[in-house]
Amino acid sequence: MIINFHEHPWEGVGAHNASMGIDRMVLLADRDSNDLVCEMAEREPGRYIPFYRADVNDIPKSCQELRHYVCERRVRGVKFQPLSQTIMPNDSGLYPFYEVCQELGTIVLFHAGAVAFPKHYVRFGNPVHVDDVAWDFPDLNIVIAHLGGNYSFEATVIASNHPNVYLDTAYLHFFCDRSLPKVEPIDLVKRAVEFAGAEKVLYASEDVHPSVISDSDLPQSTKDMILCENAQRLLGEL
Numbered sequence: 001m002i003i004n005f006h007e008h009p010w011e012g013v014g015a016h017n018a019s020m021g022i023d024r025m026v027l028l029a030d031r032d033s034n035d036l037v038c039e040m041a042e043r044e045p046g047r048y049i050p051f052y053r054a055d056v057n058d059i060p061k062s063c064q065e066l067r068h069y070v071c072e073r074r075v076r077g078v079k080f081q082p083l084s085q086t087i088m089p090n091d092s093g094l095y096p097f098y099e100v101c102q103e104l105g106t107i108v109l110f111h112a113g114a115v116a117f118p119k120h121y122v123r124f125g126n127p128v129h130v131d132d133v134a135w136d137f138p139d140l141n142i143v144i145a146h147l148g149g150n151y152s153f154e155a156t157v158i159a160s161n162h163p164n165v166y167l168d169t170a171y172l173h174f175f176c177d178r179s180l181p182k183v184e185p186i187d188l189v190k191r192a193v194e195f196a197g198a199e200k201v202l203y204a205s206e207d208v209h210p211s212v213i214s215d216s217d218l219p220q221s222t223k224d225m226i227l228c229e230n231a232q233r234l235l236g237e238l
């Protein structure tokens with residue numbers, strides 16, 4: 001079984017993932033698609049794993065909403081996009097929300113990496129601020145997306161330091177193409193495995209085909225962990 005830990009709810013997403021041999025996927029909601037990802041998960045139970053998007057401008061309401069989505073709609077995590085939400089992960093205003101996530105066992109996934117985009121301030125893309133959250137919430141399971149993007153070194157250090165911080169591999173080609181010296185997605189994965197541990201890396205797609213992992217020279221047990229078992233453990237299924 002292959003689990004894609006970072007996907008979005010677009011038309012045809014299920015068929016596209018199936019064509020890559022992917023059985024299950026985390027679906028990350030935008031602010032207006034919280035119900036959509038839940039409906040998709042309810043229509044095909046087990047296939048889609050819904051993640052909620054909070055309104056960072058109304059944290060009390062988001063805390064309440066999260067309880068509803070976790071208890072009634074089987075939401076398993078929350079996605080933050082600090083660049084478009086213009087908020088640092090360690091903003092103290094988010095801490096009451098993290099308390100609720102920690103209490104409910106809800107995973108928190110942070111986008112990381114800066115992409116040239118109108119009105120995106122690069123500072124929000126640096127995952128270094130996730131370190132504070134990991135120290136302050138040792139029982140909160142945290143995923144740094146895109147293996148940190150153009151901050152993969154920082155992300156790998158943070159994941160090495162905290163048992164509760166994981167790294168996903170989504171969209172790695174994009175960041176690798178812009179790196180100097182040039183690296184390949186598998187190079188970043190191998191560095192994360194070596195320094196943060198094989199149990200910390202979660203396969204995720206966005207143009208990263210599972211064969212990047214399965215055709216590599218990593219040990220079979222490591223491939224199984226990255227493609228499936230780490231996600232299952234994080235989701236409480238192992």
Ligand SMILES: [Zn+2]
Pocket residue numbers: 006007008170206
């Ligand atoms: Zn994404």
